[in-house]
Amino acid sequence: MTASLTVAERRIGLLISILLALMGLVMAAAAGHGVMSLHGFMALALGLGLAFILGGSLYEAEAPADRLSRYYDAPTRFGISMTLIWAMIGMAVGVWVAALLYWPEGTPAWPATSFGRLRPVHTTGIIFGFGGNALIATSFHVLQRTSRARLADSVSPWAVLIGYNLFCVWAVTGYMLGSTQSKEYAEAEWYADIWLVVIWVTYFVLYLRTLARRNEPHIYVANWYYLAFILVVAMLHIVNNLALPVQWTSAESFPIWAGVQDAMVQWWYGHNAVAFFLTSGFLGMLYYFLPVRSGRPIWSYRLSIVSFWGIVFFYIWVGSHHLHYTALPFWAQTLGMTFSIMLLVPSWASAGNAIATLNGAWHKVRDDATLRFMFVAAVFYGLSTFEGSFLAIRPVNSLSHYTDWTVGHVHSGTLGWVAMIVFGAIYTIVPQLSGKTDMASATAVEWHFWLAVSGTLIYVISMWNAGITQGLMWRAYEENGALSYSFVESVEAMAPYYLLRTIGGGLFLAGAVICAWNCRVTMRRAVGHATDRPLVAQPAE
Amino acid sequence: MTHDTLVYLSKTVGLIWLMGFFVIVVIRAYNPSRRAAHDRAARSILKEQRSDE
Numbered sequence: 001m002t003a004s005l006t007v008a009e010r011r012i013g014l015l016i017s018i019l020l021a022l023m024g025l026v027m028a029a030a031a032g033h034g035v036m037s038l039h040g041f042m043a044l045a046l047g048l049g050l051a052f053i054l055g056g057s058l059y060e061a062e063a064p065a066d067r068l069s070r071y072y073d074a075p076t077r078f079g080i081s082m083t084l085i086w087a088m089i090g091m092a093v094g095v096w097v098a099a100l101l102y103w104p105e106g107t108p109a110w111p112a113t114s115f116g117r118l119r120p121v122h123t124t125g126i127i128f129g130f131g132g133n134a135l136i137a138t139s140f141h142v143l144q145r146t147s148r149a150r151l152a153d154s155v156s157p158w159a160v161l162i163g164y165n166l167f168c169v170w171a172v173t174g175y176m177l178g179s180t181q182s183k184e185y186a187e188a189e190w191y192a193d194i195w196l197v198v199i200w201v202t203y204f205v206l207y208l209r210t211l212a213r214r215n216e217p218h219i220y221v222a223n224w225y226y227l228a229f230i231l232v233v234a235m236l237h238i239v240n241n242l243a244l245p246v247q248w249t250s251a252e253s254f255p256i257w258a259g260v261q262d263a264m265v266q267w268w269y270g271h272n273a274v275a276f277f278l279t280s281g282f283l284g285m286l287y288y289f290l291p292v293r294s295g296r297p298i299w300s301y302r303l304s305i306v307s308f309w310g311i312v313f314f315y316i317w318v319g320s321h322h323l324h325y326t327a328l329p330f331w332a333q334t335l336g337m338t339f340s341i342m343l344l345v346p347s348w349a350s351a352g353n354a355i356a357t358l359n360g361a362w363h364k365v366r367d368d369a370t371l372r373f374m375f376v377a378a379v380f381y382g383l384s385t386f387e388g389s390f391l392a393i394r395p396v397n398s399l400s401h402y403t404d405w406t407v408g409h410v411h412s413g414t415l416g417w418v419a420m421i422v423f424g425a426i427y428t429i430v431p432q433l434s435g436k437t438d439m440a441s442a443t444a445v446e447w448h449f450w451l452a453v454s455g456t457l458i459y460v461i462s463m464w465n466a467g468i469t470q471g472l473m474w475r476a477y478e479e480n481g482a483l484s485y486s487f488v489e490s491v492e493a494m495a496p497y498y499l500l501r502t503i504g505g506g507l508f509l510a511g512a513v514i515c516a517w518n519c520r521v522t523m524r525r526a527v528g529h530a531t532d533r534p535l536v537a538q539p540a541e
Numbered sequence: 542m543t544h545d546t547l548v549y550l551s552k553t554v555g556l557i558w559l560m561g562f563f564v565i566v567v568i569r570a571y572n573p574s575r576r577a578a579h580d581r582a583a584r585s586i587l588k589e590q591r592s593d594e
Contacts, residue, residue: 146586218582288586297583302570305579309566313559 001158002057004067004074009154014054016159021047027191030249035179036191039170039251046166071144073433073530075157077523079137080426082165084516086129087419089172091509094122098502102495112176120175120187126414127185127277129168134422135281136161136203139226141429142288143207146223147214148534156206163199167192179251183266185273186240190253193241200234215534221304225284228312232276240269260327267322275315278413282421283311283350286381289425290354290374294364299356303349310346314339321392324401333394340392344385351382369442369449373424376453380416384409399475404497405467408460415456415508423448423515430519434526444518448511455507458500466497 002010024043031037097118100107107114140157144150151157171188174180180187188196207230211219243253257265291298298304320328320336355378358365365375387409391400400406427445431438439445473493476484569575 216585218578218585220582220586222586291583292586295587297580297587301579301583305570306566309562313562 001074001078002054002060004063004072005057005154006063007058009063010054010058012155013158014051014058016155017047017050017054019047021051023047031251032249035174035177035189035251036249038177039174039191042169042173043166046162050162068150070150070529070533071141072151072154072157073141075151075161076137076141076429077433078158079133079140079161080430080519081523082161083130083133083137083422083426084512084519086125086133086168087512088509088516090122090125090130091505091512093118093125095502095505095509097122098498098505102498102502111178117175117178120180121172123185124168124171124175124187127273128171129165131278131282131414131418131422132164132168133161134425135226135229135277135285136164138285138289138422138425138429139207139230139281141433142222142226142284143210144534145532146216146220146288147211148216149210149213150534152206152209152213156202160199160203160206163195163202167196167199170195174251181241181243181253181255183240183255183269185270186237186266189251190241190243190245191251193237193243197234197238200230200237204230204234220288221298221301221308222284222288224305224308225280225287228308229276229281229284232272232280232312232316236269236272236276240265263323263326264320264328264332268316268319271319271322272316274413275311275318278418279315280311282418285421285425286350286354286374286378289421289428290357290371290378293368293371293374293424293428294358294361296357296361299353299359303353307346307349307353310349311343314343314346318343318392321397324394324397337392337394341389344389347385347389348382351378351385354378354381369445370424370427372449373420373427373452377417377420377424380412380420380456384413384417387412399471400467403467403470403474404463404494405471408463408467411463412456412460415452415459419508419512420452420456423452426515426519430522432532433530434522435528435531436522436525439518440521440525441518444514448514448518451507451511451514455504455509455511458504458507460504462497462500462504466494466501469493469497 005013021044024040024045024047027040028037028044029040031040097115100115100118104115111117140151167188170192174189174192175187179189181189186193207227211223242256244256246252246254255262287298287304317339318336320332321340322336324333324337326333355375358371358375358378361371365371390396391405391409400409427439470490470493473485473490474483474487478484570579
């Protein structure tokens with residue numbers, strides 16, 4: 001990190017690190033005890049650590065003068081490392097809690113490891129840790145390449161990545177200590193939420209400043225998707241997390257929303273987290289890395305523009321389909337359902353556009369496991385968006401809601417689509433940034449691909465069976481009107497599916513570990529920089 | 542604001558806003574005079590891939 005910064009930038013970094021350490025100290029001292037105090041000490045330790053690294057390098061050699069004629073890839077490399085670390089943490093916790101559902105007696109007598117605390121560690125670790133780092137890292141890469149410009153400055157990319165990971169660590173350690181806002185996918189406490197807003201605004205400003213320096217007349221469509229991700233996630237995060245702390249010196253807070261409004265705001269956030277965190281940015285990845293890897297321009301650039309606006313306009317309305325048959329007004333449920341069905345059109349336009357791009361390059365899909373990751377991603381994107389529209393239909397939802405079908409649906413999206421496109425992007429970027437043409441081991445990429453595909457299929461198919469079985473058992477009646485099955489009987493019927501799900505998740509985790517090893521070996525053998533360069537050298541800040 | 546007002550607004554302003562935006566996007570995306578610019582944009586990311594194909 002430090003070698004790529006000028007001495008002036010190291011001074012700015014040092015100042016920010018000292019401010020972070022002071023903030024941590026104030027938090028720890030003011031809270032005195034509990035989660036907030038521990039989080040304060042974490043920020044203090046991080047700030048001091050960074051201050052020592054930057055302070056120690058103040059009198060080392062100045063950054064090379066020709067750096068401004070190259071892309072700034074060091075933050076991308078760091079972001080990819082964090083992506084893979086979080087992938088292993090998040091997936092390992094996922095496999096562990098899946099195993100606990102099969103062997104509940106295996107739960108240790110330590111509260112921090114109970115299912116209820118570890119489950120959000122899994123979801124946050126995967127969505128924010130794995131997905132978020134992958135989005136930030138690849139967005140820096142795609143932004144620079146499509147704009148043919150270096151990142152606007154060298155300090156803020158590090159502030160974004162390191163600050164974002166501090167948020168993730170605060171979040172998951174807080175859950176393990178029993179601290180939560182009790183809002184799904186927004187469990188982190190109020191000060192962590194405010195911290196994320198600061199980081200996110202820095203990210204947005206950096207993105208816009210770099211875009212403003214572009215040497216291409218047109219803003220390539222992938223940037224639109226990334227920008228929608230950054231902008232809308234900020235909007236969702238702020239509105240859903242509006243809360244009043246019980247006191248400034250503790251982690252507890254109350255949301256300003258109440259009752260059915262709170263539920264609606266939560267699921268407006270929740271489903272748009274799927275839309276703009278787990279879809280929009282990853283579509284940006286797809287629209288850049290799939291053409292680049294296959295060497296073919298996107299099949300229809302125009303269709304990608306129309307589907308962009310379709311996705312942005314339709315997705316924002318669909319959240320209420322999470323609240324079918326609740327106290328939410330019927331018309332609001334119907335609105336969510338209708339937009340969910342309409343959403344299939346732009347979703348399939350994107351999936352079809354990706355697959356049509358590969359038409360004529362199937363020999364490359366056959367030979368190149370990296371491109372196969374992207375192909376599988378596009379197929380699963382098409383499948384899971386169809387399933388999502390279908391599950392949002394009210395009568396279908398009456399069967400599927402509260403069952404493991406929903407869990408299966410989410411994982412066909414996250415394993416089959418999101419993780420596959422991330423791995424495809426990683427296998428494209430890592431050799432490029434290491435000054436090489438290929439990963440250290442092509443065999444390991446093949447192994448990863450087949451482990452990931454078989455793991456996903458085993459996981460998703462077992463959860464479809466589990467969910468439909470549960471749904472049917474819960475609505476089976478005797479002739480006299482009594483329920484045919486008790487709830488516990490429906491739980492017992494899940495055992496084989498939960499075991500299969502654990503195995504499927506285990507295979508997927510094994511693939512991710514192989515990927516992390518392969519990336520580490522490739523990065524350690526790095527020779528120099530990425531060979532591609534911006535058209536014009538960028539002036540210094 | 543009553544429920545009726547909201548329904549009236551969504552059936553007029555909301556409809557025109559959403560459909561109008563959609564029509565403008567389609568016209569701008571599929572305007573024949575922009576074909577060359579779009580094709581160029583689609584190929585712009587491939588320039589660095591000289592070794593490919």
